[in-house]
Amino acid sequence: MNRVELLSPAGNLEKLKIALDFGADAVYGGVSHFSLRIRSGKEFTMESFKEGIDYAHEHGKKVYTTINGFPFNSQINLLKKHIEAIADLGPDAIIVATPGVLKLAHEIAPHIDLHLSTQANVMNVLDAQIYHDMGAKRIIAAREISLKDLQEIKKELPTLELEVFVHGSMCFAYSGRCLISTLQSGRVPNRGSCANDCRFPYELYAANPETGTLFRLEEDPGIGTYIMNSKDLNLASHMKEILDSGCVDSVKIEGRTKTSYYAATTAKAYRMAIDDYYSNTFASERYQEELESMQNRGFTDAYLINRPFEKHDGQSLDFTMQMGTHQVTGMATQSGDYYLCKYTTRPGERLEIMAPSDRVIEEMENEYGSIVKEGGKSYLIFKVLEAENKKIWEEVHSGNVNPIKLPVKLPPYTFFRIEATDEINQAPKI
Numbered sequence: 001m002n003r004v005e006l007l008s009p010a011g012n013l014e015k016l017k018i019a020l021d022f023g024a025d026a027v028y029g030g031v032s033h034f035s036l037r038i039r040s041g042k043e044f045t046m047e048s049f050k051e052g053i054d055y056a057h058e059h060g061k062k063v064y065t066t067i068n069g070f071p072f073n074s075q076i077n078l079l080k081k082h083i084e085a086i087a088d089l090g091p092d093a094i095i096v097a098t099p100g101v102l103k104l105a106h107e108i109a110p111h112i113d114l115h116l117s118t119q120a121n122v123m124n125v126l127d128a129q130i131y132h133d134m135g136a137k138r139i140i141a142a143r144e145i146s147l148k149d150l151q152e153i154k155k156e157l158p159t160l161e162l163e164v165f166v167h168g169s170m171c172f173a174y175s176g177r178c179l180i181s182t183l184q185s186g187r188v189p190n191r192g193s194c195a196n197d198c199r200f201p202y203e204l205y206a207a208n209p210e211t212g213t214l215f216r217l218e219e220d221p222g223i224g225t226y227i228m229n230s231k232d233l234n235l236a237s238h239m240k241e242i243l244d245s246g247c248v249d250s251v252k253i254e255g256r257t258k259t260s261y262y263a264a265t266t267a268k269a270y271r272m273a274i275d276d277y278y279s280n281t282f283a284s285e286r287y288q289e290e291l292e293s294m295q296n297r298g299f300t301d302a303y304l305i306n307r308p309f310e311k312h313d314g315q316s317l318d319f320t321m322q323m324g325t326h327q328v329t330g331m332a333t334q335s336g337d338y339y340l341c342k343y344t345t346r347p348g349e350r351l352e353i354m355a356p357s358d359r360v361i362e363e364m365e366n367e368y369g370s371i372v373k374e375g376g377k378s379y380l381i382f383k384v385l386e387a388e389n390k391k392i393w394e395e396v397h398s399g400n401v402n403p404i405k406l407p408v409k410l411p412p413y414t415f416f417r418i419e420a421t422d423e424i425n426q427a428p429k430i
Contacts, residue, residue, distance in 0.1 A: 004243055004251055006274055007163065008267045010063070011256035012043035015263040016052040017334070018413045020061050022264045022356045023271025027056065028095060029256060030066035034075075034082055050089045062092035067105065068117040070098060083108045099134065106135040113137045118165065123149065125156045132160045139163065140252065143170070143233075144303050147245050154247035161249040164304060166242070167266055167291070168254020170230035171198070180228075198228035199297075234299035236291060237284035239273040241305060261328050261415055264354070265294055272357055293326040293417065323420055326352070330404075332414040338388060338403030339416070341396040345404075347385060351416040353378040359411045369407035380407070380416055 010016035010029035019027050029035075029052070031044045044052070053063045065086050071079050079101070086094065087109035094109065096102045097117035105114055115138040116122065116131050122139050131139060138161035141150060150162055181187045181195040202225050204217040233254070235242065242248050251274075253266045269290040276282045291299075329343040329351055345351070353361055353371070361378040364371050369382040385393040387402035396404060 002249070003278065004248060004274060005163075006267065006270055007064070007250050007252040008263060009168075009253060009256040009258070010052065011258070011263070013048045013052050014334075014413070015256075015260050016063075017055055018260050019263045019267045020056060020059055021412060022267035023358075024061070024253075024267045026062035026064060026092070026250075027052075028064040028066055028252075030068075031086070032082060034069045034071065034079060035066040046085065046089065053089055053091055057090075064093040064095055064115060065089075065091040066095045066117075067101065068095045068097040068119060070119075071101065080104065080108065087112055093138070095140070099131075102131065102134055102136060115140060115161075115163070118142055125153050128153045128157055128160060132157055137161055138249065140165075147242065147247075147304050151245055151247045162247055163250035163252055164242070164248055165233060165254055166235040166239070166251045166270065166304075167233055168258075169297075170233050170300070170302060198230070199226070201225040202227055229297065231298040231300040232296045233302050234288075234291060234296075235301055235304060236269055236273050236287040238301060238305050239270070239284075239287075240277055240282050243274070243277050260331065260413070262294055264413065264415055265290055268354075268357055275357075292324055294324040296322060296324060298322065325420055326417040327420045328415055328417050330416045332406065332410045332412065332416075333403060334412045336409045336412050336414065337406060339406050340403060341400050342398050343418075344395060344397050345382070345385070346395040347382045349418070350379045350381055351418060353380055353410070354415040354417055355411045361410070362408075364408050366407050368405055371408065382407075 005025045006023060007026045007028060008019035008024035010019060010027035012029075016027050016029060029044060029049070031046055031049050049065075056063045067079075067083060067086065083094070083105050091112065093113040093115045094105050095115045095117050096105055097119040102114060102116065105112075114136050116136040118140040120127075120131065120139075121142045122128050122131065123142050123145050128139055139153075140163040141153075143165055145164075150164065153160070154162055180197045184197050185195045187195045204225070204227070206215045206217055207213070239251070242251065251270065253270065255262055255266065269287040272290075273282070273284075273287045276286075327343055329345050330339045330341050332338065333340060339345075347369075355361060355378075361371060361373075363373055363378075368384055368386065369380060372379050372381065382404075385396055386405045387393065388405065389402065391402070393400070393402070393404070396402070
């Protein structure tokens with residue numbers, strides 16, 4: 001049996017390593033403005049992206065490079081040079097969005113697999129066949145596609161790999177083909193610089209062209225003005241249905257511009273879901289508990305399982321973002337020896353340890369602190385906050401960059417968190 005691949009976002013080198021350490025089989029990311037995420041593309045240099053590829057390969061995992069922007073004529077020569085440079089780094093695949101770039105990448109780097117971006121809007125067998133014939137080994141299906149249609153594509157094209165999004169931000173427009181940001185701010189979504197205008201609050205007006213009268217439409221309290229703001233995709237509870245279908249080769253998490261904690265939490269939750277599926281111990285509440293710990297716009301299962309006309313809960317009308325159930329207080333360094341503060345931390349507080357599921361955290365105690373277990377979870381309790389420079393702190397805050405000595409070496413990039421309270425929810429975020 002071929003196990004489904006878990007594919008996570010890699011917005012920078014740290015997030016790449018975190019996603020892989022927390023359970024991803026592969027990651028995707030890019031360098032330069034030919035990626036559809038300019039902000040994350042700037043996080044990588046050619047050197048750091050090569051380091052990420054080497055790190056993945058050392059751990060038996062893969063990296064897919066995003067060259068999925070829509071180039072202008074004036075950029076084609078630069079695009080050719082970029083494809084050549086990326087190919088020299090040795091990624092496992094290149095993700096492209098247009099027939100022309102697909103053909104060009106196949107000519108320049110015939111030894112590297114080609115994946116077709118969701119931006120190509122593949123919804124049926126006919127389009128899938130054409131791109132497969134052109135050299136696409138895998139198609140990242142349009143987010144509007146149904147599981148039934150994916151099964152039909154796999155039936156007709158069994159050698160074509162199919163990848164689907166299972167978690168992350170959803171776009172207001174069809175498969176991300178949006179021009180609102182271009183119109184309002186000059187930031188072109190299909191060139192990778194979307195300003196997320198669909199998340200903004202809007203006021204509605206009614207105009208009478210004959211009289212020139214303009215009326216502001218008042219809304220009932222609680223309805224809100226986020227008329228284009230989609231909830232976040234969350235298919236963790238449907239992973240059994242997706243894998244039972246037998247047609248999906250890779251499940252993908254959106255979020256290259258999101259936090260390191262997001263990279264860790266989503267990878268861990270979906271790793272558990274996939275592993276539990278194959279061991280016949282699937283329990284959706286476990287995965288939702290992890291995913292609810294993060295900030296989100298509310299969750300929807302979107303269109304893979306249900307047709308758009310069958311559901312009307314995809315919009316988040318009251319807010320653009322809400323707090324999760326937990327607040328991250330800190331993160332372990334890559335060495336696992338020190339604690340980097342992300343939120344106010346004091347001796348004596350119980351901090352839940354969030355490490356990769358395959359790592360064993362043992363109970364212990366020494367002069368620096370202790371680790372205790374309760375209810376199937378592990379907690380860190382500092383006795384003293386001693387910085388790397390030996391200075392003792394009574395408490396540390398998010399602006400404090402001093403690494404704090406951990407009582408024991410923990411897995412790289414282990415996270416620490418506490419349950420969110422009203423006070424935490426109302427505090428300014430840094």
